[in-house]
Amino acid sequence: MSNSPEYEGKAKQLIPTDDRNVVIQRFKNSATAFNGVKKGEFEGKGALNNAISSLLFSKLEAAGVPTHFISWDNATDMRVHRLQIIPLEVVVRNHVAGSLQKRTGLGEGTPLQPSIVETYYKKDELGDPILADTHVFALGILNADELETVKKAALAVNDVIRPVFADAGLKLIDFKLEFGWDSAGRLILGDEISPDTCRIWDAETNTKLDKDVFRHDLAGLIESYSVVAEKLGVDLNNPVEA
Amino acid sequence: MSNSPEYEGKAKQLIPTDDRNVVIQRFKNSATAFNGVKKGEFEGKGALNNAISSLLFSKLEAAGVPTHFISWDNATDMRVHRLQIIPLEVVVRNHVAGSLQKRTGLGEGTPLQPSIVETYYKKDELGDPILADTHVFALGILNADELETVKKAALAVNDVIRPVFADAGLKLIDFKLEFGWDSAGRLILGDEISPDTCRIWDAETNTKLDKDVFRHDLAGLIESYSVVAEKLGVDLNNPVEA
Numbered sequence: 001m002s003n004s005p006e007y008e009g010k011a012k013q014l015i016p017t018d019d020r021n022v023v024i025q026r027f028k029n030s031a032t033a034f035n036g037v038k039k040g041e042f043e044g045k046g047a048l049n050n051a052i053s054s055l056l057f058s059k060l061e062a063a064g065v066p067t068h069f070i071s072w073d074n075a076t077d078m079r080v081h082r083l084q085i086i087p088l089e090v091v092v093r094n095h096v097a098g099s100l101q102k103r104t105g106l107g108e109g110t111p112l113q114p115s116i117v118e119t120y121y122k123k124d125e126l127g128d129p130i131l132a133d134t135h136v137f138a139l140g141i142l143n144a145d146e147l148e149t150v151k152k153a154a155l156a157v158n159d160v161i162r163p164v165f166a167d168a169g170l171k172l173i174d175f176k177l178e179f180g181w182d183s184a185g186r187l188i189l190g191d192e193i194s195p196d197t198c199r200i201w202d203a204e205t206n207t208k209l210d211k212d213v214f215r216h217d218l219a220g221l222i223e224s225y226s227v228v229a230e231k232l233g234v235d236l237n238n239p240v241e242a
Numbered sequence: 243m244s245n246s247p248e249y250e251g252k253a254k255q256l257i258p259t260d261d262r263n264v265v266i267q268r269f270k271n272s273a274t275a276f277n278g279v280k281k282g283e284f285e286g287k288g289a290l291n292n293a294i295s296s297l298l299f300s301k302l303e304a305a306g307v308p309t310h311f312i313s314w315d316n317a318t319d320m321r322v323h324r325l326q327i328i329p330l331e332v333v334v335r336n337h338v339a340g341s342l343q344k345r346t347g348l349g350e351g352t353p354l355q356p357s358i359v360e361t362y363y364k365k366d367e368l369g370d371p372i373l374a375d376t377h378v379f380a381l382g383i384l385n386a387d388e389l390e391t392v393k394k395a396a397l398a399v400n401d402v403i404r405p406v407f408a409d410a411g412l413k414l415i416d417f418k419l420e421f422g423w424d425s426a427g428r429l430i431l432g433d434e435i436s437p438d439t440c441r442i443w444d445a446e447t448n449t450k451l452d453k454d455v456f457r458h459d460l461a462g463l464i465e466s467y468s469v470v471a472e473k474l475g476v477d478l479n480n481p482v483e484a
Contacts, residue, residue: 100377103368103377104368104377105365105367106380106381116374118376125347130345131346132360132375133375134358134360135342138358139346139348
């Protein structure tokens with residue numbers, strides 16, 4: 001079996017294994033923002049995101065939320081079940097930030113009660129536009145039951161990981177999830193959960209510790225992601241407790 | 243009672259009457275597009291939109307869909323119940339066009355089954371962004387029951403007026419509605435329904451007969467709106483059948 005990637009994304013590669021239903025998700029050191037317009041390389045980013053994601057996925061599995069996660073294999077590699085990813089970015093928001101701030105005019109950091117779920121169309125050439133439920137149906141991406149399943153799963157993820165961040169002195173502002181069909185026909189969580197895909201603020205100081213530091217040149221990316229890993233108590237050499 | 247407008251919008255004025263709960267909605271000849279960036283004056287536009295709107299509102303009233311309409315008073319003036327307008331543009335779409343085409347990549351004119359309802363935040367300084375239901379709730383504009391009422395009313399409007407256009411050889415592609423609270427606390431339809439607020443195509447030729455001819459310099463505005471009025475059999479001096 002070749003070790004060459006079967007898929008190369010902006011921040012990850014997928015590498016086939018001997019088992020058709022299992023792939024290696026390899027975390028890259030590249031960072032991109034603004035639909036690929038801003039780019040950078042950050043030594044150690046892949047290892048940080050792989051370790052943080054592995055810890056969070058293992059906590060989700062333990063809580064009964066199904067994900068594609070199988071195991072943390074080494075610094076850059078996570079072993080996962082193969083998914084057929086659906087073309088939606090599912091965003092959960094606990095506080096106002098980013099595009100929600102622009103859309104609503106509500107102040108950055110305003111708490112949302114209840115938390116809200118948004119869906120965006122994964123389509124670079126259209127600029128990843130937001131979709132209402134009716135758009136998801138009109139595009140034939142999911143039916144009403146399936147979309148309900150995805151939204152409930154996204155909120156279930158929030159219910160598990162938000163307290164993990166809170167206990168570490170971190171505010172989980174919002175995060176992006178991707179879902180896909182596994183070989184058994186289940187619609188489950190894929191991709192990653194990391195400072196690349198979450199907004200995470202220090203709970204005391206509101207310091208930004210996620211990809212926004214790269215997007216807006218606020219601080220060093222590795223320094224910020226390392227603070228997240230340290231606060232979460234992530235062991236970069238063994239992130240998933242046995 | 244003064245005859246000066248208490249509200250001046252891009253295409254209409256509101257003028258108070260002796261009855262606090264009744265106002266005159268006066269249709270102007272101004273046309274604007276792209277959030278006010280493109281502007282024009284078209285002699286006769288006000289009269290066309292007032293007559294077409296009056297005909298459609300009277301048909302909605304006859305079908306049991308409550309609106310603010312009281313009477314067509316003269317060429318430019320419609321008498322209406324005063325509403326406290328909610329800051330939503332409610333868009334019903336029967337075919338793909340405009341922003342839905344850009345958002346989804348679906349071809350212009352693609353039929354939507356079922357028809358879909360979208361909501362946009364009426365807020366010029368934010369660029370009238372689209373809102374998901376959760377955004378409407380987070381902004382405190384409507385609660386879930388009220389939004390459901392509005393969406394059902396929007397589809398009920400479609401069920402009444404789409405056949406009116408179809409019987410006249412016209413395709414109703416999409417249209418924008420505004421709703422507001424009347425003095426009795428009912429959430430009912432306000433504003434206008436005209437070629438300024440609808441996309442209307444000739445059913446045979448797909449010729450555009452609405453404000454898109456002004457937006458994109460496709461044809462004369464008055465000529466196009468006049469075709470709509472003629473096909474609908476609107477009498478500009480007496481648009482509402484007794």
